[in-house]
Amino acid sequence: MTQALTRTLDAARRKLLETGTRNRLIHVNRDNQRANCLNIIHERSDEIWRLLRLQGKRMRFRAMGSDTATPDGVLLLAAPGAEAVTDSQLETPLGPEALARRLLRLSHDARTAEEEQGLNVLYLAMGFLRWREAPGSQVLREAPLILLPVQLVRNERSSTFDLCAREDDLAANLPLQERLRQDFGIHLPEIDETETWTPGDYLTRVEEAVSGQRDWQVDRDGMQLGFFSFAKLLMHRDLDPANWPEGAFDGNPLLDGLLARGFAGDAPLFGDRDRLDDRLDPAQIIQVIDADASQTKVIEEVRAGASLVVQGPPGTGKSQTITNIIAAAAHDGKTVLFVAEKMAALSVVHDRLTRAGLRDICLELHSRSANKKALAQELGRTLMAGAHALPPAADPxxxxxxxxxxxxxxxxxxxxxxxxxxxxxxxxxxxxxxxxxxARPPAIPLAGLKAxxxxxxxxxxxxxxxxxxxxARTGPPEAHPFRGAGALDLQPT
Known part of the structure; x- marks a missing residue:
């Protein structure tokens, strides 16, 4: 890999690395009662894990505090130090009204994030590491250790929200792992979820890993429902050359063009005055939805291997063009990875391909489909569909x-x-x-006009x-002083 490419790749990875204390995965202020999160008290991590993850139960929330404020305006919150209980309710320190408002806000924000970004960022953090940035530091940091993907489901009978686990993979705190590795040389254990895995076993391994640090502790039963995102760190790891086969980045023209030298100007496939019907045979055009001449040019340029940028205001047919590009690539035996910042863009193209009868070539890897079970089911359905014979191609x-x-x-x-x-x-x-x-039609003879x-x-x-x-200079003929001067046949009468 060239030095220029290495420097650019390292700079891009540094921008993706967020291991500062502003990141909620590095430090969570659990004492802040106004934050958009919800502390869980009087519960045990292993028991909540068993109910939510292993048994797939829905758990309700119980308000243990009071909505009545003291004379100085401070709400009465329940203390987290009571003995843990085992039931199907998650106890919170808030009062009933405050709890209802907090859950409504969390549900709305979680749904918005999933609709716009296509990923779930709502997790139940289980177990917190209490750590200090330096031996003499007076600031105690707290970071979550286990992140269980969850969702808030409306309870129609009680008009409240229940908590249930999603089928997404269990996640470890990747930014915290990176921070501890860089600053302290501590390697936190990875999460290998099996049938016998429990949070308690994992937290014990974490305690062993940080046992050499003074004043560091693990709050084994500390829990908080909130938003955590580590997508950028996943990209940081994906861009690490050590995670790829040796030489995978060397000589890659696409990577070299994106990060180092840029792309040379490709000779256009079509001239400004070229007629597409003179250049393209109908049997060669692969389009599943309508496309005009400009869109057809883009589709054929991509099929020819050109690197290009297509831009235009909303409503100019960019999603239609992408749909046809994916269909043409599948016809040509190619594989396409379609990514977008907004989930709406992915959904529009996927819906168009589905309506065109091409659902079997699409594999969704975002939102609720981004888990192992849904992926396996979709692959099984596609393999079953592939057993059927395809209809013959139409005669062009x-x-x-x-x-x-x-x-x-x-x-x-x-x-x-x-x-x-x-x-x-x-x-x-x-x-x-x-x-x-x-304008009114002219009242003149039509003879000779065609010549x-x-x-x-x-x-x-x-x-x-x-x-x-x-x-315009002489005025109307009726008012001219010489009107009638040419009439030579006037009679006295």
Whole structure:
């Protein structure tokens, strides 16, 4: 790998690394009762794990505090130090009204994040590491250790929210692992979820890993429901050359073009005046939804291997073009990874491909489909669908005939006609323009008009313009003093 590529890749990885204390995965202020999160008290991690993850139960929330404020305006919150109990309710330090408002806000924000970004960021943090940045530091940091993906589900009977575990993979605190490795040389254990795995066993291993640090502790039963995101750190790890086969980055033209040298200008496949029907046979065009000439050019440029950027305002057909590009690539035996910042963009293209009958070539790897169970089910369904014979390809001869017929009509409209040398399309456009201006049809003989060419029409228009100008100077003929001077046959009577 070249030095320029190495430097650019390292700089990009540094920007993705967020291991500062502003990151909630590095430090969580659990004493802040106004934060958009919810502390869970009087519960045991292993028991909550068993109910939510292993048994798949829905758990309700119980308000242990009071909504009544003290004289100094401080709400009465339940203390977290009571003995843990075993039931199907998660106890919280808030009062009933405050708990209802907090759950409503958490549910709304979680749904918004999933709709816009396509990923779940709502987790139940289980077990917290209490650590200090330096031996003499007076600031105690707290970081979550186990992140259980969860979702808030509306309880129709009680009009409240229940908590249930999602089928997504269990996550460890990746930013914390990176921070401790860089600053202290501590390697936190990885989470290897099996049938016998429990949070308690993992937290015991964490305690062993940090046992050499003074004043560091593990709060084994500390829990908090909140938003945690480590997508950037996952990208940071993906860009590490050590995680790839040796030499995978060397000589990669796409990576070298993106990060180092840029891309050379590709010769355009089509000229400005090229007719697509003269260059492309209908049997070669692979489009599952309608595309105009500009979109067809983009599709064929991509199929030819060109690197390009397509831009345009909303409503100009970018999603339609992407849909056709994916369909054409699948037809050509290629694999496509389609990524977007917003989930809506992914959904639009996926829906278009599904309506076009191409659901079996699509594998969703975002949102609720990004878990092992859903992935396995989708692969199984696709493999079963592949057992059926495909319908025969349509004969493009009829399409060629229709294309040639439409092109013949276009030629009749745009080819010049003798003796004037003007195409009918130009005449139609002129008439439509005059109608749009409210002009009345001329009351003149039509004989001989078809023989007028552009020069003769220009001369006639000039004569008419001079006549109009002269009349504007002399005024209406009825009011002219010499009106009737040429009438030589007047009688006395």
């Amino acid at each position: 001869a009829r399409l060629r005939q229709t294309r040639d017929r439409l092109n013949a009509i276009t030629a009749l409209l745009h080819d010049p006609l003798p003796p004037s040398g003007e195409p009918p399309f130009a005449a139609i456009s002129s008439i439509i323009g005059l109608m749009g201006q409210g 007028l060419d552009a020069a003769a029409r220009a001369e006639a228009q000039g004569a008419i313009a001079r006549f109009v100008a002269a009349r």
